[in-house]
Amino acid sequence: MTTIRTIPTEPIDGQKPGTSGLRKKTVVFQGHHYLENFIQSTWNGIGGVKGKTLVLGGDGRHFNSQAAQVVIRMAAAGGAKKIIVGKRAQLSTPAASHLIRKHGADGGIILSASHNPGGANGDFGVKYNISNGGPAPESVTASIYDATKVISEFQILEAQDVGLRIPETVMLGDMEIEIVDNVADYAALMQELFDFDAITGLFKSGFRMRFDAMHAITGPYAQTIFEDMLGAPPGTVMNALPLPDFGEGHPDPNPTWAKTLWDEMMSDTGPDFGAASDGDGDRNMIIGRQAYVSPSDSLAVLAANATLVPGYRDGLKGVARSMPTSQAVDRVAAKLGIDCYETPTGWKFFGNLLDAGRATLCGEESFGTGSDHVREKDGVWAVLFWLNILAVKGGSVADLLKAHWAEYGRNYYSRHDYEGVDSDAASALMDHVRGQLASLPGSTFGTLTVETADEFAYDDPVDGSRSEGQGLRIAFAGGGRVVLRLSGTGTEGATLRVYLEKVEEDPAKFAQDPQEALAETIAAAEAIAGIKARTGRDAPDVIT
Ligand code: VG1
Numbered sequence: 001m002t003t004i005r006t007i008p009t010e011p012i013d014g015q016k017p018g019t020s021g022l023r024k025k026t027v028v029f030q031g032h033h034y035l036e037n038f039i040q041s042t043w044n045g046i047g048g049v050k051g052k053t054l055v056l057g058g059d060g061r062h063f064n065s066q067a068a069q070v071v072i073r074m075a076a077a078g079g080a081k082k083i084i085v086g087k088r089a090q091l092s093t094p095a096a097s098h099l100i101r102k103h104g105a106d107g108g109i110i111l112s113a114s115h116n117p118g119g120a121n122g123d124f125g126v127k128y129n130i131s132n133g134g135p136a137p138e139s140v141t142a143s144i145y146d147a148t149k150v151i152s153e154f155q156i157l158e159a160q161d162v163g164l165r166i167p168e169t170v171m172l173g174d175m176e177i178e179i180v181d182n183v184a185d186y187a188a189l190m191q192e193l194f195d196f197d198a199i200t201g202l203f204k205s206g207f208r209m210r211f212d213a214m215h216a217i218t219g220p221y222a223q224t225i226f227e228d229m230l231g232a233p234p235g236t237v238m239n240a241l242p243l244p245d246f247g248e249g250h251p252d253p254n255p256t257w258a259k260t261l262w263d264e265m266m267s268d269t270g271p272d273f274g275a276a277s278d279g280d281g282d283r284n285m286i287i288g289r290q291a292y293v294s295p296s297d298s299l300a301v302l303a304a305n306a307t308l309v310p311g312y313r314d315g316l317k318g319v320a321r322s323m324p325t326s327q328a329v330d331r332v333a334a335k336l337g338i339d340c341y342e343t344p345t346g347w348k349f350f351g352n353l354l355d356a357g358r359a360t361l362c363g364e365e366s367f368g369t370g371s372d373h374v375r376e377k378d379g380v381w382a383v384l385f386w387l388n389i390l391a392v393k394g395g396s397v398a399d400l401l402k403a404h405w406a407e408y409g410r411n412y413y414s415r416h417d418y419e420g421v422d423s424d425a426a427s428a429l430m431d432h433v434r435g436q437l438a439s440l441p442g443s444t445f446g447t448l449t450v451e452t453a454d455e456f457a458y459d460d461p462v463d464g465s466r467s468e469g470q471g472l473r474i475a476f477a478g479g480g481r482v483v484l485r486l487s488g489t490g491t492e493g494a495t496l497r498v499y500l501e502k503v504e505e506d507p508a509k510f511a512q513d514p515q516e517a518l519a520e521t522i523a524a525a526e527a528i529a530g531i532k533a534r535t536g537r538d539a540p541d542v543i544t
């Protein structure tokens with residue numbers, strides 16, 4: 001016997017979803033009925049779950065298992081027909097996206113705070129994805145948020161926890177629960193897209209790779225695909241075991257948080273290829289031996305070489321990048337004669353373009369690349385894409401980059417993050433820059449001349465929706481830029497992101513260190529925004 005309990009509750013402040021779902025301190029989600037409140041608001045915001053099929057998984061962080069049991073009981077109480085759950089309630093974000101699409105599910109819940117640290121003192125998050133497999137668009141997150149403001153009760157089934165350790169189908173009340181292998185369907189999709197024989201050959205030839213799973217969700221995916229299926233030697237995947245606190249690390253694949261991998265790759269005896277992924281498996285960092293690939297360049301290289309990969313043999317319909325991402329891919333698109341879209345930050349803005357067949361590849365400067373194979377960015381996919389290109393072309397990552405820049409020019413790029421800044425000070429800084437936008441064109445900073453300055457707003461070409469306030473951008477003559485944005489994924493104070501870009505056409509200067517190449521651009525950002533004085537910081541916390 002199962003009983004549905006209806007429990008009175010009250011609206012809780014601060015359930016406004018950010019760039020990527022709702023992200024809070026774990027203790028906040030564990031607070032009295034907080035999670036229940038948000039899940040019920042999600043059901044209410046999407047018109048209920050009666051008769052619907054949902055997918056559920058998470059990145060394995062602290063509170064993942066308990067939260068999954070709550071979602072399952074609340075889906076059953078809401079009358080859902082079926083819930084497809086990854087074993088142990090774990091799924092990478094791209095694997096969850098694939099399962100939603102494969103099963104024609106109505107949507108899914110992904111329990112993750114992505115690259116934010118986990119553990120009892122870390123962060124937790126809940127993302128709702130829609131039936132195309134992608135993150136809910138702003139219209140949906142807005143109605144979920146509206147629902148949080150008027151909620152008065154939630155419904156939950158009174159039942160024991162469901163065992164989620166064995167793939168099987170069980171019933172909870174009238175709801176079917178299908179527990180599925182975490183990796184199998186995803187690995188099969190990768191096999192359809194990439195030339196596994198060519199990549200196996202690459203590893204057989206002695207090519208050495210290091211993949212840092214950062215004790216997060218990609219460990220099992222990477223071990224199955226790279227080691228078991230493609231024959232990379234055991235040990236290729238490091239930090240492969242998912243841990244609730246990610247081994248006390250930040251599961252953020254960048255030079256700061258994946259420092260061990262970084263140091264190994266920067267040695268002249270390091271492996272041929274290094275890669276890392278984040279908490280929920282949607283991000284990727286690519287490094288060759290002594291050759292870091294900026295995520296913006298990675299997108300451009302994948303676009304330029306896509307037809308070498310079976311899944312993209314017929315060419316790209318178009319490409320899309322988030323506004324702060326460098327314009328390196330724009331140059332490739334121009335040469336290929338395909339459209340290049342510029343969207344606000346966050347993967348949800350790519351969904352319509354992918355659904356409409358206007359873009360095949362998408363990317364963000366924040367270590368995100370993906371394609372129309374799912375509706376999320378995809379870390380392991382990006383690594384396979386690089387391996388496939390290297391297997392076909394031969395040569396090193398450094399060679400490939402050099403040849404790319406020689407053909408297209410180099411877009412020097414860096415992002416400077418100031419974390420945990422006082423929220424008022426951060427807003428004041430943005431207002432200060434906003435106030436100058438109209439008068440900036442024509443001003444000079446060293447040899448840089450401002451051409452245009454505006455606040456980015458996006459009109460979705462597919463559904464006509466408009467998204468405003470998506471970052472302040474200052475463009476210089478010759479293609480360089482300074483972009484300023486406040487993060488929508490942080491959980492402490494404000495995070496200021498300063499995005500810096502400079503175009504270099506002279507091959508003699510391609511080897512310059514990006515921070516040196518961007519010195520004048522960095523100085524211009526400081527002159528315009530007064531970052532040091534306003535944040536009280538001498539230097540950024542993280543440079544990527
Ligand atoms: C950051 C990145 C953004 C990315 C988002 C979610 O957002 O800048 O590009 O889409 O994280 O990534 P923000 O608002 O903090 O700049 V993840 O890996 O959380 O799904």
Ligand code: CO
Nearest residue numbers: 114115280282
């Ligand atoms: Co992520």
